[in-house]
Amino acid sequence: MTHSKTRILALLLFVAGLPAGAATNIFTPATGTWNLTTNWTLGAVPTSADTAFINSARVATVAANAPDVGSINLGNTADPTASGLIIEANLTTNSLFVATAAGALAEVVQTGGTMTINSAFGISANGTAAASGTYTISGGALDFSGATLNVGGSAPGTLTVDGSAVGSVAGNGMNVGAQGTVRFNLAQFGVTPINITTNVNVNATGQLVVDGTAYEGLDGYFPLITYDAIGPQFDPANVTFIGLDDRAPGIVHESGGLWLRLSAPPAYSTKLLSLVPESTVAADYTGSNFSATRELDPSGSDWATTWNEGHVMDTLLEVDVPGEPNLSFELRTARGGNIYSLLTSEGETVPPQYHPPGDTAPWIDEVWQAVGVDGALNDPGNGSPWFIHQAGVYLRDPILTEPFYSPQVAAELDVANRSFTTINWGQQAHIQVFTDADPSNDWQSHLLYFTRYKDLGQGVIEVSIGYYNYGPDEPEFFDVPWGGTRRTTMNHGFLADPICSTGFTWSAAKTENFASPTVPYNQSGGWFGFSSAQSGVGPALGMVFGRDPDPLLPEQFSNTVIRWGFAGGPLQSGETDWRNFLVTEQARFYTLSQGTGFWSRHYIATGDSIADMADRIEARDLASSVAVSPFDFTEGNSPLIGYSFTGSGTSFQVSADEGSPQFYLYAHPVTGSFPIYEMLENDGSRYLSWNPYGTGVIKTYDGTIAGIRLLGFALPSADVNSAGTTYSYQPLAPVFAGVPDNYKPDGEVFSVRTTGDTADDDGDGIQNFVETSVHGSDPNQADSDGDGFTDLQEVALGANPAVNDSGLIALLMAAAGGETSRIELTPSGSDFVVTIKVQEGTNLSAFTDLDLTGANTTVDAGADTVTITISGATAAKFLRVGK
Numbered sequence: 001m002t003h004s005k006t007r008i009l010a011l012l013l014f015v016a017g018l019p020a021g022a023a024t025n026i027f028t029p030a031t032g033t034w035n036l037t038t039n040w041t042l043g044a045v046p047t048s049a050d051t052a053f054i055n056s057a058r059v060a061t062v063a064a065n066a067p068d069v070g071s072i073n074l075g076n077t078a079d080p081t082a083s084g085l086i087i088e089a090n091l092t093t094n095s096l097f098v099a100t101a102a103g104a105l106a107e108v109v110q111t112g113g114t115m116t117i118n119s120a121f122g123i124s125a126n127g128t129a130a131a132s133g134t135y136t137i138s139g140g141a142l143d144f145s146g147a148t149l150n151v152g153g154s155a156p157g158t159l160t161v162d163g164s165a166v167g168s169v170a171g172n173g174m175n176v177g178a179q180g181t182v183r184f185n186l187a188q189f190g191v192t193p194i195n196i197t198t199n200v201n202v203n204a205t206g207q208l209v210v211d212g213t214a215y216e217g218l219d220g221y222f223p224l225i226t227y228d229a230i231g232p233q234f235d236p237a238n239v240t241f242i243g244l245d246d247r248a249p250g251i252v253h254e255s256g257g258l259w260l261r262l263s264a265p266p267a268y269s270t271k272l273l274s275l276v277p278e279s280t281v282a283a284d285y286t287g288s289n290f291s292a293t294r295e296l297d298p299s300g301s302d303w304a305t306t307w308n309e310g311h312v313m314d315t316l317l318e319v320d321v322p323g324e325p326n327l328s329f330e331l332r333t334a335r336g337g338n339i340y341s342l343l344t345s346e347g348e349t350v351p352p353q354y355h356p357p358g359d360t361a362p363w364i365d366e367v368w369q370a371v372g373v374d375g376a377l378n379d380p381g382n383g384s385p386w387f388i389h390q391a392g393v394y395l396r397d398p399i400l401t402e403p404f405y406s407p408q409v410a411a412e413l414d415v416a417n418r419s420f421t422t423i424n425w426g427q428q429a430h431i432q433v434f435t436d437a438d439p440s441n442d443w444q445s446h447l448l449y450f451t452r453y454k455d456l457g458q459g460v461i462e463v464s465i466g467y468y469n470y471g472p473d474e475p476e477f478f479d480v481p482w483g484g485t486r487r488t489t490m491n492h493g494f495l496a497d498p499i500c501s502t503g504f505t506w507s508a509a510k511t512e513n514f515a516s517p518t519v520p521y522n523q524s525g526g527w528f529g530f531s532s533a534q535s536g537v538g539p540a541l542g543m544v545f546g547r548d549p550d551p552l553l554p555e556q557f558s559n560t561v562i563r564w565g566f567a568g569g570p571l572q573s574g575e576t577d578w579r580n581f582l583v584t585e586q587a588r589f590y591t592l593s594q595g596t597g598f599w600s601r602h603y604i605a606t607g608d609s610i611a612d613m614a615d616r617i618e619a620r621d622l623a624s625s626v627a628v629s630p631f632d633f634t635e636g637n638s639p640l641i642g643y644s645f646t647g648s649g650t651s652f653q654v655s656a657d658e659g660s661p662q663f664y665l666y667a668h669p670v671t672g673s674f675p676i677y678e679m680l681e682n683d684g685s686r687y688l689s690w691n692p693y694g695t696g697v698i699k700t701y702d703g704t705i706a707g708i709r710l711l712g713f714a715l716p717s718a719d720v721n722s723a724g725t726t727y728s729y730q731p732l733a734p735v736f737a738g739v740p741d742n743y744k745p746d747g748e749v750f751s752v753r754t755t756g757d758t759a760d761d762d763g764d765g766i767q768n769f770v771e772t773s774v775h776g777s778d779p780n781q782a783d784s785d786g787d788g789f790t791d792l793q794e795v796a797l798g799a800n801p802a803v804n805d806s807g808l809i810a811l812l813m814a815a816a817g818g819e820t821s822r823i824e825l826t827p828s829g830s831d832f833v834v835t836i837k838v839q840e841g842t843n844l845s846a847f848t849d850l851d852l853t854g855a856n857t858t859v860d861a862g863a864d865t866v867t868i869t870i871s872g873a874t875a876a877k878f879l880r881v882g883k
Helices: 002-016 610-619 768-775 791-797
Strands: 023-026 031-033 050-054 059-062 069-074 083-087 091-098 105-110 114-123 132-137 140-151 157-162 166-176 180-185 194-196 199-202 207-211 220-226 239-242 250-254 257-262 289-293 313-320 329-334 339-344 369-373 387-389 408-414 419-425 447-457 460-469 477-485 492-495 518-520 527-531 537-544 561-566 582-589 596-609 628-630 640-646 653-656 663-666 674-681 686-689 705-716 729-731 750-753 812-817 820-825 837-841 866-871 878-882
Touching (some): 050 083, 140 157, 447 596, 477 596, 492 561, 492 582, 640 705
Parallel strands (some): 050 069, 157 180, 180 207, 194 220
Antiparallel strands (some): 313 329, 329 339, 369 387, 419 447, 477 582, 837 878
C-alpha cells in the first residue's frame, strides 16, 4: 500500500504541474509514427493542449515535423521493455519527462530534427525509483534553453551525446543527480559539446563517461560542457574513460567549461624513436628518484596567458634528489616537443608568456625550443618572415580559436631509461603570411624535429635535437636552442670564459638588451648560467652548449654564436604583466639541403650556485661532450618497419605488421628519403603521403588536417642502392593500385624494400636487423669486414664482424668427420705466447669451456700448429676459439 500511495502522489504532483485543461493523449500501437492520428487515444496528434504519454514498451517515431505539444511523459508505467521516442524531425514541448514511474524503462533516441523543451526536462529525475531513463542524441539539435535538465535522481538517468554530427545541445541549466550520468561518445575527430547558459551542478556521485573508441584525431583539447558557472564538479573517481588508454585522457574544469585533454596517438613503432645517438656522458643516479607521466599534471605556475595548461602539456619528467633541492626539477614538454615549463627550487624558470598585442603566443615563443630559418626566403621587413618553430604557430589568424602546436607524429616515454623522445612536424610560425593578399609567401614546412630529453642524474638533463629537411627550401640558420629564464626568478646571466688550466671562470653578470653581445662558441667556456643573484650565489641553472668542431663541418659556413639580453626592458615588480624574459639564443649556421639532417646536443645543468654548477659541468666534462653531427642513416643501418592495410576509401586502415607485411619503410631518415605519413582530413578521407600540403592545404591549422602520424621513410626509386648495395626493392605505388584514393605520391616515385629486418639478405646466417643493430655489420655483405671470415663465423668466435681480424687469426677451418671434429689454428706473426681455449654451445648465445686437459694449447712460435680432438658425441652445434 505504501508503494501504491507513493506512485499516486507522484502522479498527482505531475498532473498538478500541467496547464489547466490539459488533456491526456496516449500513444497506442507497439510501434508507429507520431503524426498518425489513429495512433493516439484522442484520435488526434497531440497539441499544445495535450499531455502525451508513451508507456508500456511502446515506441513512437517523429518522422516529420510535428505540432507543438504541451508535455511529453515517456515511461510512466513499470515495464521490462523500454518505452521509446525516436526523433527524426522537429518537435517542441513545454516539458519532457523520461522514466517517471517506479520500474520504468524509457529511452529517447534523436537522430535528426530539433527537439525544443521550453520549461522542464527530466531524465529519471522525478524522485521515483525508475529503473532507467536515457536520452541519446546522434544528430539534429537539442534545445532546452528555457529549461534546466535534471538527470538521474533516485534512479539511473543518462544523457548521451553521440559523436560530432550533432548540430548542437544547448540548455539553460543542468543538474547531474546522485545516479545521473553524462556520456560523450567521441566520433573520429571529436564530439559536439553541451552548452549551458547558466549553472551546472554535479552530485558527489554524479558520473561522467567519455568513450573514445572511435577517436583518431590529433592530440586534442576540446570542450565537453560549456557553462557560465559550475557548482560541485565531477569527482575524478567518477570519471570513466573508454578506449583512450594510450591517449592520456584528462578532464579540466576551467572558467567557462569542462574540457577533455588527449595526447597524440601512439607511435606505429618504437623503431621510429630509436635513432637518437647514445649518450657520451655517464649517468649518475645516486640518491636520485625519477618519475614521468603523460597524464595531465599542470605546473601550477603563474602565467600571463589565459589559456589553460591542458592545451599545451604533453609529458612531465620529474627528478627528486632528497637532501639536494637544487638538483631536483620538474620538466614539462609541450605538444610541439619543446620545454614549456621548468620548475627548480627557485620556482618557475620559463617566462610567463606575456606577448602583446593580445594573447597571441601561448607557449609559442618564450620557451626552450628549436627554430629553423631560410635566410634566402626570410623577409620580415616586407611582411614575409620564414621561421619554422618547434613549438607551433602564433595566434595571428582570426580563424584560430585556440593554440595550434607543431603536430607530434611519433613519441615514446621510456621510464626505464629516464627519457622521452618525440618527433614533431615543425610549423611556419608567422601565419600572418597566409592572411595577406600575396600567395607567393604562403610558406610550407618540410622540417621534422627529433627531440630526446634524458635525465643523466645529479641535476643534468641531456637534450638531443635532430633536424631533417625533406623539402626544396634550404634553411641554414638554426636556434639550438632558443630560450631563457623568467627574470623575476633568475634575472642574471653568466657566460663561461674560455677554458684555462685552472678550470672554469665566468664573466660578470650580463644585463644588456637582447643581441647586444654576440660571442662565438669557441670564444667562451661552452655554457651560460642563470641566477637570481648578481653574485651568482644561490640556486643556479645552466645551458651547456659546448664548442664548435675544429675544423667546422662542411655544412657549417660560419661559427656558431650565442647572444643574449633582456626582451622587455628594465626589471619590474610584477610577474605576469610585462615581458619577463632573459633570452639566450644559440645560433648555428648550417646548410640543410633536401634529404639531409643533423644532430645538435646540449645539456641543462643545475647547482647550488654558479660556482657549484661550474664545478659539476667540469667534473662531468659536459662542455666537451656537446656535439653537432650530420645524420648518417643509410640503407644498411636503418631498421625496417613492415606495414599492411585493409579496406579502402574512408574505411582504409594501415597497421604495423612484422609478420607478413605488404611493404616495408625505413624507420630512420635515410639520406635522400621522404617521410611517409598517414593523413586524416576532416571530411573523413585518409591516405598515405609524404606531403601534408598535397591536397591543397595552405593553412595547416585550419582544421583540414585532422590527424597525421609518421609511418617511416621511403627512398625515391632513382636513389635506391646508390651506395652500391643490392637490396631488393619494389615500387610503392603498385602496392596501392587497388586503393588509389588512399595513396597520394604527389609527384614522387618511391620504392620500398621487399624483405624486412628478419630477412637475411646476404645469406650469412644472421638476420638483417641483428647485423645493423647488434653487431654493426653490413646485412648486404656476408663478410662485412673482408677478412675472410663470414659474419656468422666471427660472431661464433666472439670476434667483431665489422673489424678485420686477419692479423690475429689467419685461418679458421672446421671439418666434421666421423666421430671427431678437427680445428686447426695457424697464427701468423712472432714473439708471442697465446694460450688457446675452446668453447662449445648449442646456440650462439651460450658457450661453455671444453675440458682440454692434456692437450697442447700454447702457441709460442709462428709455425706452431695446435691440434685438438673433440668427441663427436657432443650435442653442441657450435664451437668457438679464443685465448
